[in-house]
Amino acid sequence: MTSPVLGEFLGTMIMILLGDGVVAAVLLKKTKAENSGWMVITTAWAFAVMVGVFVSNACGSKDAFLNPAFTLGFAIYLGDYSKLASYLPAQLAGAFVGAVLVFLHYGPHWKVSDDPGAKLAIFCTGPAIRSFAWNLLSEIIGTFVLVFAVGTMVSKAVAANGLTAGLGPYLVGVIVWGIGLSLGATTGYAINPARDLGPRIAHAVLPIPGKGGSDWGYAGIPIVGPLIGASIAGFLLRALHI
16 A cells, blocks of 8 residues: 555655665675776666656655655655655655665675675765765765755646656656766765665664774764755745746
């Protein structure tokens, strides 16, 4: 039986399974994709978002937000905050379960990988250069682009030209791909509080061999930054009436 909450949960779960899964493939030892690089990660994350949107739609969520920041941004844009209370817990839970599935899928590879930092990076984001103000700004800008770009994509002006009919999930994936390639190299482009927090909690509680700390000192950045960026985008979209 489908429902919007189930759709948000399952869509987010699949997105994280595929998204964190590619990071594990690149960073863990003795995988067939070891050291394959940033292009592989950003491309697979774009596909992960696309597939997550399809799953979410099919399982009951016509919104397929998969992201608390996106949910907030569109709540501001549309003036409807009714979905926040139900969507946000579903997205966080889906992200947690998706990360657990990544841990299970790569079972024997954790023991042969000796870098605790790489293991953490599979689950959550971290900055290339740690500077909280700059890191926060990066997450604000990246998430602003995500929400604003998707908002313009579904706007009346674009829809009237028939440019997005049936292409929504693919185009969202392309936007995420572009953000990853152009803006993601500073902080790992969380642009989604659930995507970072759910797997970070999973990293903290799972019996991962040789893991280090979960870097809770940084954890606020990929939560607060995306919420600010999405809010700015939501207010701008509302002001433009597009």
